Amino acid sequence: MGSSRTSTGSIDRIARDDFGWDTFLPGQREAIQSACAGRDTLLVLATGGGKSAVYQIAGAQRGGVTLVVSPLVALQADQLASIDAAPDAPPAVALNASVGPAAMEEAWTLIDAGGPVYVLLAPEQLANEETVARLRTAGVPLLVVDEAHCVSSWGTDFRPDYLRLADVRRELGDPPVLAMTATASGPVRAEIIDRLRMHDPDVQVHGVDRPEIRLVVHRHESEAEKRAAVVDEARSWTAPGLVYVATRRETEQYADEIAAEGRRVAAYHAGLKTTERRAVHDRWRAGELDVVVATSAFGMGIDRADVRFVLHATTTESLDAYYQEVGRAGRDGEPATTALHYRAEDLGLRRFFTKRSVSESALRAVWRAIRATPGVTVGDLAEQLDRPRRTVARLVNDFADAGLVDTADGVRAVDEVGPKRAIGAVRETLESRERIAESRLAMMRAYAETSHCRRRVLLEYFGVEAPEWCGNCDGCERHEAQLEHEQEHAQQHAGTDTATGASPLHVDQAVQHEEFGPGTVMGVEPDRVTIFFDAEGYKVVALSALETGVLTARELASA
Numbered sequence: 001m002g003s004s005r006t007s008t009g010s011i012d013r014i015a016r017d018d019f020g021w022d023t024f025l026p027g028q029r030e031a032i033q034s035a036c037a038g039r040d041t042l043l044v045l046a047t048g049g050g051k052s053a054v055y056q057i058a059g060a061q062r063g064g065v066t067l068v069v070s071p072l073v074a075l076q077a078d079q080l081a082s083i084d085a086a087p088d089a090p091p092a093v094a095l096n097a098s099v100g101p102a103a104m105e106e107a108w109t110l111i112d113a114g115g116p117v118y119v120l121l122a123p124e125q126l127a128n129e130e131t132v133a134r135l136r137t138a139g140v141p142l143l144v145v146d147e148a149h150c151v152s153s154w155g156t157d158f159r160p161d162y163l164r165l166a167d168v169r170r171e172l173g174d175p176p177v178l179a180m181t182a183t184a185s186g187p188v189r190a191e192i193i194d195r196l197r198m199h200d201p202d203v204q205v206h207g208v209d210r211p212e213i214r215l216v217v218h219r220h221e222s223e224a225e226k227r228a229a230v231v232d233e234a235r236s237w238t239a240p241g242l243v244y245v246a247t248r249r250e251t252e253q254y255a256d257e258i259a260a261e262g263r264r265v266a267a268y269h270a271g272l273k274t275t276e277r278r279a280v281h282d283r284w285r286a287g288e289l290d291v292v293v294a295t296s297a298f299g300m301g302i303d304r305a306d307v308r309f310v311l312h313a314t315t316t317e318s319l320d321a322y323y324q325e326v327g328r329a330g331r332d333g334e335p336a337t338t339a340l341h342y343r344a345e346d347l348g349l350r351r352f353f354t355k356r357s358v359s360e361s362a363l364r365a366v367w368r369a370i371r372a373t374p375g376v377t378v379g380d381l382a383e384q385l386d387r388p389r390r391t392v393a394r395l396v397n398d399f400a401d402a403g404l405v406d407t408a409d410g411v412r413a414v415d416e417v418g419p420k421r422a423i424g425a426v427r428e429t430l431e432s433r434e435r436i437a438e439s440r441l442a443m444m445r446a447y448a449e450t451s452h453c454r455r456r457v458l459l460e461y462f463g464v465e466a467p468e469w470c471g472n473c474d475g476c477e478r479h480e481a482q483l484e485h486e487q488e489h490a491q492q493h494a495g496t497d498t499a500t501g502a503s504p505l506h507v508d509q510a511v512q513h514e515e516f517g518p519g520t521v522m523g524v525e526p527d528r529v530t531i532f533f534d535a536e537g538y539k540v541v542a543l544s545a546l547e548t549g550v551l552t553a554r555e556l557a558s559a
Contacts, residue, residue, distance in 0.1 A: 011032055011033065011057060011061060015053075015057055018057075018086060018087065018088045019053070019056065019086045019087065019089055020086060024050075025050045025053075026206050026207060027204055028049075028050050028053055028054055030204055030206075031045070031054045031058075031204045032054050032057050032058050032061075034202040035054065035062075035142065035178045036058050038176045039176060039200070039202050040176055040177045040178075040179075040196075040199050040200065040201040041202045041203075041204065042179045042193060042198065042201050042202070042203045043178065043179070043180045043204045044180075044181055044182070044183065044189065044203075044205040044206070045180065045204070045206050046183075046206070046208060046210055046327055047182040047210075047324070047327035047328055047331060049182075049206065049207045051146070051180040051181075051182070054178065055068060055118075055142070055146070055178055056089065059090070059116070059118055059142050060090055060116065062141040062142050063115060064114060064116060064138070064142075065111055065114070065115045065119055065135060065139060065140045066090075066115070066116075066118045066119065067119050067121075067135060067140045067172070067175075068118060068121075069121065069122070069123050069126070069146060070120050070121070070122065070146045070147065071123070071146070071147050071150050072122075073096050073097075073122070074277065074278065074281045075146070076094045076121075077281075078281075078285075079120060080092050080093075083118060090115065090117055091110055091117050091118070092117065092118035092119075093110060093111070093120070094107070095119060095121040095131070096120075096121060097274075111138050112134065112137075113138075114139055122161075123161035123162050123164070124161045126165070127161055127379070132172065135172060136173060139173075140173070140175045141175055141176075142175055142176060143172065143176070143177050143178070144178045144179075144180070145165060145177060145178070145179040148180055148184070148192050148196075149181040149182075149183065149184050149324065151163075151165070151179075151191070151192050151195045152191040152195065163195060163401075166195060166196050166197040167407050167408050169196070169197070177196055179192055179196055179198070179201075181324075182324055182327050183323045183324045184320065185319070185320055185463065185522070186463040186508060186520050187532045187534075189203060189205075205464075208459060208462050209464065209466075210326075210327060210330065211455075211470065212333055212336060212472075213326060213327075213329055213330050213336050213338055214336070214338065214472050215338055215455055215473040215475075216337065216338065216473065217339070217340045217342055217454065217474065218342065219342055219343075222343075223343070226313065226343055227254075227313070230243065230311055230313045231254065231258055233339060234258045234263070234309075234311055235258055235260075237308065237309045238309070239263065239290035239308065239309075240291065240304070240306065241307060241308055241309035241310065241311065242293075242298070242307060242309075242310045242328060242329075243258070243291060243292070243293040243294070243311045243312075243313060244294060244310070244311070244312045244325055245294070245295065245313045245314060246295070246313070246314040246346075246349055248269040248270070248271045250313065251267035251269045251295060254267075254293045254313065255267040255291075255293040258293065263290040263291055264288065264290045264291070265289065265292070266280045266283065266284075266293070267280075267292075267293050268280045268292055268293070268294040268298040269294065269295045270295065280292065280298075284304060285304060306331075306332050307329045307330065307336065308336050308337070309329060309337050309338065310325060310326055310338045310339075311339050312338075312341060313341055314346045314350075315342060315347055315441075315445075317437065318441070318444060319447055319458060322340070322444065322447075323458055323462070344445070347444070347445060350441055350444075351441060358398065358426065358427070362391070362395060363398070363423045363426060364419045364423065366381065366392060366396065366399070367399065367422045368419060369384055370396075370411050371413050374412045375410030375411070375412055376410055376411050378393050378411065381396070381411065396411055398430065402422075402428070403415070404425060404426075432535050432536075435537050436536070437537070438537065439532075439536065439537025440537065440538065443461060443538050446530075450475060451475065452468075452479075453467075453468060453473060453476050454473040454474070454475050455470035455476075456468065456469070456470065457523070460507055460522060460523040461522055463507055463508045463520075463522065464507070465506075465507055505521050505524055505529050505543070505546075506524060507521055507523065507524060508521060509521040509553055510553065511531060512553075513531070513539075513541065513545075513550065513551050514550045516531075516533040516536045516539060517534060517535055518534055519532055528540055528541065528542050529543060
């Protein structure tokens with residue numbers, strides 16, 4: 001299972017000799033040591049913090065096949081190029097639709113030999129039972145889930161094969177998991193751990209704060225006013241930059257308008273041909289584009305450090321997604337600016353995206369087929385019901401999420417309820433997810449509409465204590481201007497004590513609410529707290545609820 005050179009080498013020697021790295025960035029060494037020791041590890045490391053280096057060094061040290069689940073072909077290509085450029089790293093191969101027959105055969109030759117080799121593929125590739133069987137035979141000492149926030153995503157771009165990764169892990173012999181993402185709030189981290197069935201994971205959170213990025217929000221009354229402002233900034237701000245929009249059509253429209261002033265601009269969305277998407281990535285990496293106008297997928301894992309601005313022409317579905325995209329700016333540590341162009345009406349589109357209608361007849365047909373054929377595969381179910389595999393996989397996941405089926409060894413019902421009760425259980429689960437999605441939109445709105453420090457709102461959302469004012473957002477700029485105004489016009493009040501008492505709650509504290517159940521404190525203000533409740537999502541609760549007993553906290557009770 002790999003050469004002794006890699007399987008017994010020290011982390012420092014592998015970093016230096018195999019990859020040419022003399023130093024580690026904050027958080028890298030801790031995560032590498034944990035993964036090398038065979039412990040399940042969840043790494044949250046800011047964009048540009050060097051997540052890929054973690055799995056590359058850990059994989060080289062452990063030897064064998066390092067299996068890397070990566071969501072995008074473009075991201076896989078970028079990581080392949082990085083490994084190929086290293087002085088003496090193990091070889092890396094990709095298993096995806098863009099790989100020709102000869103390259104695919106060569107890849108399997110390396111894999112069947114037992115490595116050491118990095119194998120990059122999308123989660124959909126692991127739906128192929130033959131692929132999983134050959135990987136199991138070769139031996140997989142480390143399973144890496146890159147962009148792990150995708151495991152908890154339930155938006156329009158959700159890919160149901162992510163939910164099967166825990167079963168794939170079991171089929172591979174239960175190798176340790178290294179899950180990595182740039183941003184994940186406490187509830188998202190908990191969901192990643194649960195869905196990947198991570199055992200006593202080492203959770204490493206580093207570099208969430210990106211103080212070099214200036215945070216700005218522009219409020220707009222009309223769509224036309226907003227569009228003009230986005231185009232003006234994209235034309236005039238120091239390039240290169242990214243503009244994120246909500247729909248495929250908008251990528252083309254904005255790109256055309258921004259390019260009118262001579263900027264080199266390209267549109268990017270999932271509807272483009274593979275060759276067209278690859279061409280945009282290549283031009284972006286080569287510095288041949290000033291601006292890319294894209295839907296959310298562009299930029300994930302792409303190694304471009306000098307992005308000077310990120311504009312959002314619409315809100316995202318959550319602060320997790322927003323900060324993921326914002327984090328693509330200023331990876332070189334130099335100042336960068338991000339601006340959210342906000343209309344409250346835009347939240348309606350995102351709200352529409354979170355809604356999901358499920359056909360009762362489709363659920364009934366899938367449930368009856370599962371009951372009739374215990375252990376059936378998703379592929380066989382799809383063929384039997386003459387429905388797309390992706391659709392059937394999503395419905396099977398709905399039943400699994402409702403606790404009605406086990407997918408560890410084929411699909412099996414674990415509860416012998418009839419179709420009516422099964423459908424009701426799925427609907428209850430989906431309604432809970434919609435409430436959580438709605439609450440995440442509410443947090444997005446709170447960020448956009450706050451009059452306080454925006455960085456504090458973001459950091460507390462991710463469970464990180466933050467100063468009251470950061471000094472590098474428009475909220476802080478208004479605050480400083482207000483202080484100057486007060487000092488100029490009210491010198492007599494300069495010494496007034498405005499301090500308030502400390503809150504009895506703190507970020508990340510566990511609480512229990514009489515109506516909403518268990519929750520975790522995400523943000524603290526003088527008279528209220530923002531709490532994520534497991535079944536309800538984000539709620540703002542008055543601190544007076546502590547006095548009435550409606551809200552309780554374990555640490556308070558034991559104090």
